[in-house]
Amino acid sequence: MADTQAPPVKPVSVPNVRSARAVLLRRARELALVPALLLLLVLGALLNDAFFTEATLISILASSAALAMVVLAESLVLITGKFDLSLESMVGIAPAVAALLVLPAAQSGWGTELPAPVALLAIPLVGAAIGAFNGILVVKVKLNAFIVTLAMLIILRGLLVGATKGKTLFDMPDSFFSLATTTFLHIPMSVWLAAAAFAVAGLVLKYHRVGRSLYAIGGNLEAARAAGIRVDRVRLGVYIVAGVLASIGGLMYTGYVGAIGANQGENMIFTVFAAAVIGGISLDGGRGTMFGALTGVLLLGVVKTMLTMAQVPSFWIDAIYGGIILLALMIARVTTGRAQD
Amino acid sequence: MSAPLVEAQGVVKRYGPTAALADGRLTVLPGESHALVGRNGAGKSTLVTILTGLQAPDEGTVRFDGEPAPPLADRDAWRSKVACVYQKPTVVPELTVAENLFINRQPLRRGFISWRGLRTRAAELLDTWDVRVDPEARTADLKVEDRQMVEIARALSFGARFIVLDEPTAQLDKREIERLFGRMRALQDSGVTFLFISHHLQEVYEVCQTVTVLRDARWITTAPVADMPRAALIEAMAGETIAEQAIQLREVEDTAPVLLDVRDLTSDAYENVDLTVRRGEVVGLAGISGSGKIELAESFTGLHTPTNGTARLDGRPLPFGDVQASLRAGVGFVPRDRHAQGLVFGMTIGDNATLSVLDRLGRYGFVGTDRKRGFATELIDRLDIHTEGPDQPVSDLSGGNAQKVVMARALASDPRLLVLINPTAGVDVKSKESLLSRVDTAREDGTAVLVVSDELDDLRRCDRVLVLFHGRVVAEHPAGWRDHELIASIEGVDHHG
Numbered sequence: 001m002a003d004t005q006a007p008p009v010k011p012v013s014v015p016n017v018r019s020a021r022a023v024l025l026r027r028a029r030e031l032a033l034v035p036a037l038l039l040l041l042v043l044g045a046l047l048n049d050a051f052f053t054e055a056t057l058i059s060i061l062a063s064s065a066a067l068a069m070v071v072l073a074e075s076l077v078l079i080t081g082k083f084d085l086s087l088e089s090m091v092g093i094a095p096a097v098a099a100l101l102v103l104p105a106a107q108s109g110w111g112t113e114l115p116a117p118v119a120l121l122a123i124p125l126v127g128a129a130i131g132a133f134n135g136i137l138v139v140k141v142k143l144n145a146f147i148v149t150l151a152m153l154i155i156l157r158g159l160l161v162g163a164t165k166g167k168t169l170f171d172m173p174d175s176f177f178s179l180a181t182t183t184f185l186h187i188p189m190s191v192w193l194a195a196a197a198f199a200v201a202g203l204v205l206k207y208h209r210v211g212r213s214l215y216a217i218g219g220n221l222e223a224a225r226a227a228g229i230r231v232d233r234v235r236l237g238v239y240i241v242a243g244v245l246a247s248i249g250g251l252m253y254t255g256y257v258g259a260i261g262a263n264q265g266e267n268m269i270f271t272v273f274a275a276a277v278i279g280g281i282s283l284d285g286g287r288g289t290m291f292g293a294l295t296g297v298l299l300l301g302v303v304k305t306m307l308t309m310a311q312v313p314s315f316w317i318d319a320i321y322g323g324i325i326l327l328a329l330m331i332a333r334v335t336t337g338r339a340q341d
Numbered sequence: 342m343s344a345p346l347v348e349a350q351g352v353v354k355r356y357g358p359t360a361a362l363a364d365g366r367l368t369v370l371p372g373e374s375h376a377l378v379g380r381n382g383a384g385k386s387t388l389v390t391i392l393t394g395l396q397a398p399d400e401g402t403v404r405f406d407g408e409p410a411p412p413l414a415d416r417d418a419w420r421s422k423v424a425c426v427y428q429k430p431t432v433v434p435e436l437t438v439a440e441n442l443f444i445n446r447q448p449l450r451r452g453f454i455s456w457r458g459l460r461t462r463a464a465e466l467l468d469t470w471d472v473r474v475d476p477e478a479r480t481a482d483l484k485v486e487d488r489q490m491v492e493i494a495r496a497l498s499f500g501a502r503f504i505v506l507d508e509p510t511a512q513l514d515k516r517e518i519e520r521l522f523g524r525m526r527a528l529q530d531s532g533v534t535f536l537f538i539s540h541h542l543q544e545v546y547e548v549c550q551t552v553t554v555l556r557d558a559r560w561i562t563t564a565p566v567a568d569m570p571r572a573a574l575i576e577a578m579a580g581e582t583i584a585e586q587a588i589q590l591r592e593v594e595d596t597a598p599v600l601l602d603v604r605d606l607t608s609d610a611y612e613n614v615d616l617t618v619r620r621g622e623v624v625g626l627a628g629i630s631g632s633g634k635i636e637l638a639e640s641f642t643g644l645h646t647p648t649n650g651t652a653r654l655d656g657r658p659l660p661f662g663d664v665q666a667s668l669r670a671g672v673g674f675v676p677r678d679r680h681a682q683g684l685v686f687g688m689t690i691g692d693n694a695t696l697s698v699l700d701r702l703g704r705y706g707f708v709g710t711d712r713k714r715g716f717a718t719e720l721i722d723r724l725d726i727h728t729e730g731p732d733q734p735v736s737d738l739s740g741g742n743a744q745k746v747v748m749a750r751a752l753a754s755d756p757r758l759l760v761l762i763n764p765t766a767g768v769d770v771k772s773k774e775s776l777l778s779r780v781d782t783a784r785e786d787g788t789a790v791l792v793v794s795d796e797l798d799d800l801r802r803c804d805r806v807l808v809l810f811h812g813r814v815v816a817e818h819p820a821g822w823r824d825h826e827l828i829a830s831i832e833g834v835d836h837h838g
Contacts, residue, residue, distance in 0.1 A: 207453040209445060212436075216444055219433035226431055227444040228416055286435045 032332060033279065033295035037302065044306045051309060058187055062180065064301035065190040066091070066256060068294065069249030070268060071275045072197055073242035075293040078276060079205075080238050081218035081285025085149040086134060087246040087272065089156035091265030094126040094247030095254040096160050099169045099176065108167055116173040123251050124244045130156065131243020135236040153269070161262045170259040180255030190252040197245065202290035214238065218285025274325045275300050278332050299328060344407055346371040346503055346534050347392065347423070352401035354387050361387040365401065366560035367536075367553055369503070374525060374535040376545040376566070379555035380578055380741075380769035385538055388555070389505055392536070394419035405503070424496030425505035426489050428512065428767075434481035439463030441480050442495050470494050471527065486517045490524065497533065504528075505536045510544055511767050514630035514795060515832060522548045540769065541796075542574055554578055579770060597621055600789040601641070601659075601758050606650035610636035611812035614650070618758070618789040623780055625803035626793045627831050633812040635677055638760050638793045642674040643667035644682075654758055668697055673756030675747050675764050683747040684735050691717035691731030694749040720749040725775055741772025748779055759783050762793045777802055797824055 045052035070087050077084045101119040103109025134152055138145045174181075179190040205211035213234050216224035225231050254260050273283075279296025281288030303324050307317055345368045352365035362384040369375045379385050390396045391403060394413055403410040411418035432441045439459050440447065448458035463476035472490045474483065483491065489509055496504055506525075510518045525535060525548055537549055545552055545566060552569055554561040554577040561577050569577075603616040611633030618624045628634040639645035641652060646662035653659060660666040667674075676682035684693050694717045717731035724745045728738065735746055744764070751759060761780070765773045780802055783790055792799055800806050801820075808816040808830045816830040 203453075207456075209447060209449075209454065212440065212447065212454065213445060215436060216433045219435045220431070223431045223433050223441075223444070226416075227446075229445050286433065 031291075033292065033299055036328070036331060037295055037299055040299065040302050040306065044302065044309075047306070048309050051306070054186065056305065056309070058191075060298075060301045060305045061191045062188045062256060063305070064297055065188070065194040066249045066253035067268070067271060067275065067301070068194040068297045069197060069252060070246050070265075070272050071279075071293050071297050072194075072201055072290070073245035073249070074269075074272050075276050075279075075281045075288060075290065076201065076214065076238050076245075077242050078281050078283060079214045079218045079285060079288055080235050081221070082138060082235060082239075083145040083149055084131075084134060084239065084242055085146070085269050086130065086152035086156060087149075087242060088265040088267070088269040089153045089160070090127050090130055090243055090246040091250035091253055091268060092260070092263070093130075093156045093160045093250075094123045095176070095250045096164065096169060096260050096264070097126050098123050098251075099172045099254075099260055100163060102172060103169065107171055108164060108169065116175045120175060120251070123247050127243035127245070127247025127250075128240050129243070131240040132236070134243070135239030138239065139232050139235045157266065160264075164260075164262050166262050168259050168261045172254075172260075176251070177255040177258060179252050188255075190255060193248070194252070197248075198290050198294050205290060210234065215286055218282075218287070220286070271300060271325075274329075278325070278328045280332065300325070303328075344371075345369060345404075346406060347536075348402075348404045348407075349388070349392065350402050350404075352388065352391055352398045352403065354391060354396065354398055360558050362391070362398075363558040364560055365391070365398075365555070365558075366563070367392070368563065369534060369536060370551070371502075371534055372529060372532060373551055374529055374537055374549045376537045376539070376549035376552040377555070378539070378542070378545060378552060378574070378578060379561075380771060383555040383578075384558040385555055386507075387558075389425060389507060389536075389538070393423050393425045393505060420496075421500040423503045423505065424492075424499065424501045425507060426492045426496070426509060427507045428509075430480075430488055431492060432480045432488060434479075436480060437476065438467075438474055438478050438480055438483070438491055439476035441491065442466055442476075442498065466494055466498050467491075470497055470531075471524075484517075485512045486521055489521070493528070497528075502532060503534045503536070505538070507538050508540065508767065509537075510539060510541060515828070516629055518544070540767065542571060545574070546571075575770065600655055601791070602653045604651050606637070606640065606647050606652060608636060608640065608645065608647040608649075610645070611809065614809075614814055616807065616814070618791060620787045620789060621784050623784055623790040623792060623803045625800040625806035626791065626809060627795070627800055627806050627827065628809035629831060632809040634793050634809045635762060637809065638674075638762050638791055639677075641667065641758065641791070642672055642676070642760050644676070668754060671754075671757035672760060673697075673751035673754050673758070674760035675744075675751050675762060677762040679744055679747050679766075684743060686736040687734065689732050689734055690721065690726065690728055690738070690746055693735050693746050694720045694731070695753060697750055698753045716753070720753060723752070724749045724779065739769075739772075741768045741776075744768050744776060745772065748776055752779065752783070757788060759788050759790045760793075761790065761799075763796075764792065764794065765796060765799055773798065797827065800827070 041052070050056060070091060073087055074084060098119040100110045101112050101114045101122060102116055104113055105111035130152070134149055137143045137148045179193065180188050182189050184192055205214065213224060213229045216227065216229055217231050217234060221231060250265060253264060257264070275296035276288070276293055277283065277296070278299060279288070279294065280292035304321065307320060312320060347367065347369040349365055349367040352362055353360065354362040354365070365384060365388045367375075367377070367388065377385055377388070387396075391398050394410065394416075397413055405422045411422070433444065436444070442463045443459055447454045448462055449455060450458065460476055467474055467476060470493070472494050474487045474491055480488065480491070493504055509521060513521060522544075529535065537545070539545060549566050551563065552566050552574065553563040554574065556578060597619040599617045600620050601616070601618040603614060606614040606616075614637060616624070626634040626638060636645045640647050640661060641659060643660070643662055643664035643666060651658060652661075654670055654672070657670070659670055659672070685696070691714060695713050698716070714731055721728060721731060726738075726742050726745045726749065728742065735743055738746065744767075748764065751761070765776055768776065777799065780790055780792065792803055794800055804820050806818045806822065806827060807814050808818070808827070810831075818827055818830070
């Protein structure tokens with residue numbers, strides 16, 4: 001017993017078989033939504049000839065890009081075990097601030113008439129500033145994340161309505177819309193950008209210490225602290241990054257719609273949470289992958305397009321959409337075999 | 342004699358007016374397993390937080406290898422000297438074992454984590470210390486004993502050779518405890534020093550060479566275990582001689598009516614269990630973990646649902662799978678884990694004690710505050726709970742007193758059947774006495790009592806002890822059994838199950 005060396009005959013094969021199965025199982029959970037997504041695509045193609053065309057598929061992607069950015073942002077916050085409800089208001093206020101900076105006073109702008117590139121730069125800055133504000137209140141002052149960001153959601157929405165007097169902002173320079181209008185390989189830049197953001201986030205979460213620390217913090221705060229992770233700094237950083245991502249999502253939304261309404265992004269947070277949870281992100285923190293979150297977004301995008309194409313009367317779309325979200329949650333629960341807490 | 346590895350002298354730690362530690366002393370020699378014992382509130386935990394650098398002492402010194410302890414902020418220096426394995430896991434459940442071992446110091450290749458390198462290093466580390474755990478396993482899936490070994494391996498990889506084990510055996514069964522001790526001895530032979538904290542004095546005699554006793558926040562004595570007979574150790578801990586109470590055997594009259602009558606009960610955890618408990622009879626259930634003893638007991642409380650068979654309480658069928666219905670049928674119970682199932686820690690003692698009898702304290706779902714207070718105060722008196730009153734939060738209480746609150750709730754409804762699962766887990770010697778004396782009171786009141794426990798002291802009071810092995814009742818020992826007989830049948834040595 002005293003010998004610390006491994007005994008000569010070691011059952012090497014046993015852990016290997018076990019670990020192979022464990023890895024497969026983990027992958028299976030990550031890929032849980034893929035069959036559902038494929039099934040929906042096939043179903044869509046059967047129901048409507050126009051569904052499985054380049055134009056429709058691209059429009060699904062284009063309409064999902066902004067949502068994808070906000071889901072990405074929320075997922076990062078959720079993995080560290082916190083909440084950010086105010087992201088949906090950032091989707092509205094960040095591009096609106098930029099628009100107000102360029103528009104003349106006659107078009108309800110602030111009359112500063114800054115050049116468009118400078119104003120566009122303000123968008124991520126606004127997102128970062130709001131994220132930092134949320135982060136300081138939640139992480140440093142230790143207020144409850146749910147209530148702080150709920151208050152911020154209301155405040156920011158109110159500020160947007162106040163600053164625009166409830167009016168819709170339009171006639172911004174073309175560069176405000178170029179994410180949606182310029183394409184590469186027929187696909188809008190917003191889609192490429194969202195895809196790149198997911199890829200980078202996924203890589204960092206998997207292969208960088210900072211990324212891994214998000215899981216450690218969300219999984220067991222004390223263990224993370226004991227391992228020397230600067231818990232508060234990481235969480236604050238995540239709030240800021242989330243703010244930036246959501247504000248860029250806001251710019252994509254503006255490009256897609258072609259104007260900034262005072263209600264831009266309103267009620268979006270419900271869909272964001274639905275996509276994240278369907279995609280396997282745990283509301284308790286410490287669990288979930290970027291790939292999963294992405295499949296959650298795509299699933300909802302496909303469903304929404306299918307409902308529109310099936311010419312469901314618009315008064316009923318929300319009810320059906322909500323029902324499908326619930327159904328998707330149940331399916332995800334059954335296929336992953338895991339409680340969604 | 343070699344220089345001490347750890348030396349704490351005159352350590353004082355105050356929280357406000359109360360001194361959690363008034364005179365803490367500890368001298369641990371390299372390569373020994375040193376036991377730290379004392380009743381709840383004696384200052385063990387405080388001493389551990391100071392030894393592991395989580396708090397600075399108000400007075401006194403701590404030295405490692407003759408050097409003064411590093412400053413609190415220098416976590417790396419502390420990690421290379423000492424580590425503590427707590428009852429509460431300090432691993433991230435969703436991550437793999439390998440990643441937990443190297444959390445925040447994963448091997449990098451060009452700035453990014455090399456998962457292959459991580460696996461290799463984890464496997465090497467586990468191999469070095471002979472820890473047979475799959476590095477790719479999800480940590481949440483590990484058994485408690487394996488999780489503890491992973492935490493020990495992680496501590497060793499930081500260079501620490503002094504490991505504090507804080508009640509490591511609390512969640513283990515006999516066999517797992519034996520394995521843990523085996524591994525402790527092996528690690529000890531390769532130069533690891535342990536500070537072992539346990540409520541089970543037997544374990545102190547089994548693995549430790551030296552014992553330090555704390556009482557009322559003060560150091561009492563340090564002595565080689567061999568020179569410290571059990572009675573002297575208990576005396577040092579309690580400050581008074583608790584006479585090893587002679588268990589007076591008393592016969593339950595065979596004519597006493599059968600209160601609990603179980604026929605052919607079967608579930609996925611046990612099969613074909615027949616069981617009767619008479620009025621005023623105390624029946625023990627023993628077995629290794631996984632024997633089905635806990636599931637069997639939980640079947641009567643509604644927490645586990647049998648698939649087949651019947652149970653009758655006082656002639657009437659006992660409903661299964663519904664806690665509320667079980668309570669109404671007259672079952673009171675102390676659940677397996679007071680943290681997870683026993684108490685709502687944010688609520689007051691009064692609220693916790695009366696949680697299951699609120700319907701008696703008012704009408705139509707409304708609860709009379711005064712009646713509740715009165716009822717709770719009565720329970721506090723009855724169980725001798727040390728508290729400022731029913732309005733104090735349960736989270737303030739020590740383990741022993743918290744467990745008394747759980748017991749108070751079980752008794753609050755004047756049950757006809759009292760089911761106690763691990764009633765004295767993590768409880769000090771004196772509280773244990775007081776909790777177990779409740780069993781005698783209940784017995785005199787004509788309650789049928791079912792005790793599930795791994796502790797021989799709990800089972801000693803039973804009129805008979807049934808032993809489960811792989812879900813079947815394999816033996817019955819009437820009161821007066823000898824320790825080795827019961828242990829042999831629990832471990833399945835005397836039969837071929």
